[in-house]
Amino acid sequence: MKKSIGANTFLPGVPVLVVGSYDEQLKPNLMTCAWGGICCSVPPCINISLRKATYSYNNIVLNKAFTVNILFSDKIKEADYYGLVSGREYDKFAETGITPVKSDIVNAPYGREFPIVLECKLINSIEIGLHTEFIGEIMDIKVEDNLLDEQGRIDASKLEPILYLPGPKGYYSRGSYLGKGFEIGKSIIS
Amino acid sequence: MKKSIGANTFLPGVPVLVVGSYDEQLKPNLMTCAWGGICCSVPPCINISLRKATYSYNNIVLNKAFTVNILFSDKIKEADYYGLVSGREYDKFAETGITPVKSDIVNAPYGREFPIVLECKLINSIEIGLHTEFIGEIMDIKVEDNLLDEQGRIDASKLEPILYLPGPKGYYSRGSYLGKGFEIGKSIIS
Numbered sequence A, B: 001m002k003k004s005i006g007a008n009t010f011l012p013g014v015p016v017l018v019v020g021s022y023d024e025q026l027k028p029n030l031m032t033c034a035w036g037g038i039c040c041s042v043p044p045c046i047n048i049s050l051r052k053a054t055y056s057y058n059n060i061v062l063n064k065a066f067t068v069n070i071l072f073s074d075k076i077k078e079a080d081y082y083g084l085v086s087g088r089e090y091d092k093f094a095e096t097g098i099t100p101v102k103s104d105i106v107n108a109p110y111g112r113e114f115p116i117v118l119e120c121k122l123i124n125s126i127e128i129g130l131h132t133e134f135i136g137e138i139m140d141i142k143v144e145d146n147l148l149d150e151q152g153r154i155d156a157s158k159l160e161p162i163l164y165l166p167g168p169k170g171y172y173s174r175g176s177y178l179g180k181g182f183e184i185g186k187s188i189i190s
Helices: A055-063 A073-081 A184-188 B055-063 B073-081
Strands: A002-006 A017-022 A028-033 A036-040 A045-051 A065-070 A100-102 A109-111 A116-127 A131-144 A162-165 A170-180 B002-006 B017-022 B028-033 B036-040 B045-051 B065-070 B100-102 B109-111 B116-127 B131-144 B162-165 B170-180
Touching: A017 A045, A017 A055, A028 A045, A028 A055, A036 B036, A036 B045, A036 B131, A045 A055, A045 A065, A045 A116, A045 B036, A055 A065, A055 A116, A065 A109, A065 A131, A073 A162, A073 A170, A073 B170, A109 A116, A116 B116, A131 B036, A162 B170, A170 A184, A170 B073, A170 B162, A184 B073, B017 B045, B017 B055, B028 B045, B028 B055, B028 B109, B045 B055, B045 B065, B045 B116, B055 B065, B055 B116, B065 B109, B065 B131, B073 B162, B073 B170, B109 B116
Parallel strands: none
Antiparallel strands: A002 B131, A017 A028, A017 A065, A017 A109, A036 A045, A045 A131, A065 A116, A100 A109, A116 A131, A131 B002, A162 A170, A170 B170, B017 B028, B017 B065, B017 B109, B036 B045, B045 B131, B065 B116, B100 B109, B116 B131, B162 B170
C-alpha cells in the first residue's frame, strides 16, 4: 500500500553536475548542482537550477555561459565540497588542486583534471521559485581520450560517475548493466 | 588529453521517469522520459521534456497535470517499452498488466504496481527546440510502505532504481554507497 510522504524533492538518483563559471574579474569558480539534466535533443541542451544567492548565479547571468564538469567517484570529496562553500570566500579550483582551463568555445572555465566537460551557452532562463533554471545549449563535449573506444565513442565500461540521492542525501556509484535502451522492451510489443 | 566528441546529449546516468497522463477520453497513458529532473526546491518542482509529436504532450497540455512513476529494475522491459510505442496505438497499462489509479490530487493516473509516484501540477512550460520542457510542481509523493523506515522516511537501501546512459543507450542499476551529501566534503574546508 502507498503512503503519502508529502511534497518533496525526491528522485532515486540524479547526476552530480559541477558547474564552472567566471566572475567579472575572470576568477574561475566551481559549484555542485544536483538539480539538472538534459532537456532537449535538438539543439542539445542541459538545464541547471541555481539559487539567486549563489556566486555562480551572477557569473552565469554575466557571461551567458557555463561548463558542466563530470567527476568520477575518486573525486567524491571534491564534488561535495564544491556545493558546501561559496566562491565569494574560497578559490575552489586552488583549494582542490584543479587546473582551470578556459573553454575555447564559451566564456567559462573547466577543470583539466575532470574526465568529461560539457561547454554550454546560456539560451534561456526561467524563474521558478527558490531556484532559477538556466538552459544551456551544449556547444561541445570534451572527453579524456582514455574513455573513448577505437571509434572515438564513449566507452560506457570506463565511466565511474557519482549519483546523488535527494532525501537520504547520499552519493552512490553506478551499478551493473541492465539492458539496452530502445531494445529490451521490444519483446512486449504485441 | 581531452578530445572533442561534438555537441551531443550526454550525461553519465540520468533517472528514468515514467510519465502518467490522461487523454480527453480519460484513457490513461504511460511514457518513458529520460530528459528530466528536479528543478526547484521551494516549491518542489520537477521538469520533463517531451516532443510535441508524443501522445503525452497533448495530454499534459489538456489536463495541466502528470505523474512521474519510478520503476525498479524488475520492470526494466516495461520501462523501455513505454518509450518505444505510442499511446495512440496501444493501451500501455493493459499491455503490461499495470493497474491505473487516478491521483487524488491531480488529474493524472499512476500505476498501482509502481513503487514510487510523484503527483505533479503543470505550472510552466518552455519551448526549447525539438523538445518542450514542462515544469510540474510536486504536490505529493506516494511511496509503497515497505520502502519506508520506522520514521516514515524513504529507506535508501531498499531502492533499486533504473538509470539511463545516453550515448551508449544503456540501462544501469544504482551501485554502492560513496558517502553522505553535505558532509563528506567538509574535510577539504580550510
